[in-house]
Amino acid sequence: MFEQLKASIVGRLILPEDEGYNERRKVWNTSIDKYPAAILVCKDATDAVAAVRFAKEHNIAVSIRGGGHHVAGTAVSDQALMIDFSDMRKVSVDTERMVAVVEPGVTLGDLDAETQKFGLATPTGTVTETGVAGLALCGGIGYLRGKYGVTSDNIVSVNMVTADGELIKVSDQENPDLYWAIRGGGGNFGVVTSFEFKLYPIGPEVLSVDVMYDFEDAKQVFKNAQAFVRVAPDEVTFNMLTLQMPAAPGVPESLHNKKVIIIAGLYAGNKEDGEKAIQPLRELARPISDNSGVVKYTELQSRFDLAAPKDVPVYGTSLYVKELGDTEIDILVDKFKKAPRASALFQFWECHGQMNRVPSDATAFAVRDAGFLLCFDIDFTSEDEKESKGWVESIYQALLPYSLRKTSYLNTAPANEQLTIDTYGENVKRLTAIKQKYDPTNLFRHNHNIDPNK
Ligand SMILES: Cc1cc2nc3c(=O)[nH]c(=O)nc-3n(C[C@H](O)[C@H](O)[C@H](O)COP(=O)(O)OP(=O)(O)OC[C@H]3O[C@@H](n4cnc5c(N)ncnc54)[C@H](O)[C@@H]3O)c2cc1C
Missing domain, CATH: 3.40.462.20 (Vanillyl-alcohol Oxidase; Chain A, domain 3)
Known part of the structure; x- marks a missing residue:
């Protein structure tokens, strides 16, 4: 079944019998021992598009790995197609617009290392191996929060693959409903293939x-x-x-x-x-x-x-x-x-x-x-x-x-339904409506899930 996917990607598809499968399915928390159906190590955004279209066509779930650091291990799941961004770690700094353009496998250490060359930073968290993607989509609490807010407050835009397999831009001008949702709503709404974050003068x-x-x-x-x-x-x-x-x-x-x-x-x-x-x-x-x-x-x-x-x-x-x-x-x-x-x-x-x-x-x-x-x-x-x-x-x-x-x-926190509802509080209704619009079949469910059927 995966031959079709293999033929349409520029990255690497790793199946359970392939070398590297056991290494790639590992996440930070070693109590998580999950066996995905396949792991797509993405090289660029087109791989994420191919993965989502394939998963949808074959009715298999996807999980998304940024830095693999979530304590609940939601980056990997049994029988799912794991979209692995750990080889996409490029950061570019635009000093005119004061933004960092960040690939989804970038770690906090990668991001700081690049932005600090210009005496700039965006609010992230601590511990350098932690992934930016998961952290930013669900908040992001670090030493700059008092002055500049949480990481998600500083997302200027993202490129994202929706559950329909379309690669779209999300910002306050384009798809503003998704722009609201991805700033805290986690991986519920699509696969982010690139972020833009606001930068501020900090350091060196x-x-x-x-x-x-x-x-x-x-x-x-x-x-x-x-x-x-x-x-x-x-x-x-x-x-x-x-x-x-x-x-x-x-x-x-x-x-x-x-x-x-x-x-x-x-x-x-x-x-x-x-x-x-x-x-x-x-x-x-x-x-x-x-x-x-x-x-x-x-x-x-x-x-x-x-x-x-x-x-x-x-x-x-x-x-x-x-x-x-x-x-x-x-x-x-x-x-x-x-x-x-x-x-x-x-x-x-x-x-x-x-x-x-x-x-x-x-x-x-x-x-x-x-x-x-x-x-x-x-x-x-x-x-x-x-x-x-x-x-x-x-x-x-x-x-x-x-x-x-x-x-x-x-x-x-663990990926627990009630906890998710309590935490989003008054925002649950709006999140659910956006989830129903963009991911009615809950393709993106290995996360703190917003259930489109509730
Ligand atoms: C040692 C350590 C230190 C930490 N320090 C801090 C800290 O200082 N501040 C703080 O706020 N948090 C901190 N955290 C928590 C951290 O925010 C989470 O672990 C976060 O999930 C890490 O992101 P990741 O990309 O590594 O996660 P992953 O495990 O790779 O992903 C978690 C989830 O994020 C979503 N996701 C990831 N990538 C994408 C993508 N490209 N598109 C769509 N969805 C995606 C998916 O739903 C995925 O299941 C820390 C965690 C650890 C283990």
């Missing part, structure tokens, strides 16, 4: 926040961080990471196995003004260490590359809260103390400034009134899988009554 050097606190002081740190978010200027954005330091070479012995909170952030503006603006983050409690100062933007963006799980099975989820209040803090501190594995990681991403200023119905990305996004991840082995997953679930359930309308960040 920036003022970064890099402070470590003792987990013993967690309550004080979280409380003061919450107080700061209420008054923080747009230019200051920070993440808080709660983790147990490894007993590894390069880590001072005094920190071996110690539970700590790391504040990592950025001042997106004039460095001199920044010193004063970031000061409160350096005084949340008594720091163990403080390496805040001027660094390369690319260095800040890759700071946690080594800390991110790699080649391991991972379980994780997230939820938004309006505030880090006393109850939420008590739950979080208690749960982290009871982590079943040293690899447990809590990440708290504060939400303020431009990312919250965009009206929730201006794009599909609906959650614009959170104070913090709380993400919980743990890797596991076959021996402690149940306990580790149970621990993550117990945190989620304990915090759910205090969450913001039961919303999650879909880029860091």
Whole structure:
């Protein structure tokens, strides 16, 4: 059956019996072990067109792989045709229009590396191997969110293959209904073959926040961080990471196995003004260490590359809260103390400034009134899988009554129907209508799915 597809592409079609099949079907989260019917390693947009037309004609589902980093592993699925963009990694910078033109296999590291040659950046996320495509279509929360919003707010246009197999342009002028939907609606509406993102002057050097606190002081740190978010200027954005330091070479012995909170952030503006603006983050409690100062933007963006799980099975989820209040803090501190594995990681991403200023119905990305996004991840082995997953679930359930309308960040959450509906909130109706118009048979369903039949 696949001979017909093979004859119409410029990329490579990999079938289960072919060399490279097992390597190509792998995604970041190794607990995902799916066997696609075939993998089309695209060389250009025409391959994506051929894939969609073929899938439609033969009534097989497609899955789409950007950087393969979604924790739920939606980039790959049993018996589906996997459209693999990992060989399409070109970035071009247009300094006149101040946009980056980005292929769908580009990673955050690829994008920053190219734009930083011009002292420019678009808001993305952290950890350089993460794919831009999945991240941008579902939000994209990084160190520039306070000043410039989430990544999807900065999509100028995309080229996209619709479920009909047509390659179209989507922007505020062309197909504006899709332009609204793809800015937060994920991979529900088509296969994006190219993005244009807005660029801003950032770097090459920036003022970064890099402070470590003792987990013993967690309550004080979280409380003061919450107080700061209420008054923080747009230019200051920070993440808080709660983790147990490894007993590894390069880590001072005094920190071996110690539970700590790391504040990592950025001042997106004039460095001199920044010193004063970031000061409160350096005084949340008594720091163990403080390496805040001027660094390369690319260095800040890759700071946690080594800390991110790699080649391991991972379980994780997230939820938004309006505030880090006393109850939420008590739950979080208690749960982290009871982590079943040293690899447990809590990440708290504060939400303020431009990312919250965009009206929730201006794009599909609906959650614009959170104070913090709380993400919980743990890797596991076959021996402690149940306990580790149970621990993550117990945190989620304990915090759910205090969450913001039961919303999650879909880029860091399981592909769960109710969660998707709750998170899109008032935007679900409009998303469903657009899905019915462009993908009535739900060809694009391996994602946080908007069901066209509901
Ligand atoms: C280590 C790590 C660090 C992270 N850090 C951040 C962070 O700082 N900020 C943040 O916001 N998120 C972060 N994330 C979450 C990240 O946003 C998601 O994992 C996101 O899905 C990554 O995109 P991807 O292209 O790698 O995903 P993939 O797994 O390849 O794709 C996920 C889904 O996106 C859709 N998709 C992908 N490509 C296309 C396309 N070309 N056309 C249409 N649909 C497509 C599909 O539905 C696909 O199933 C992180 C994740 C990891 C694992």
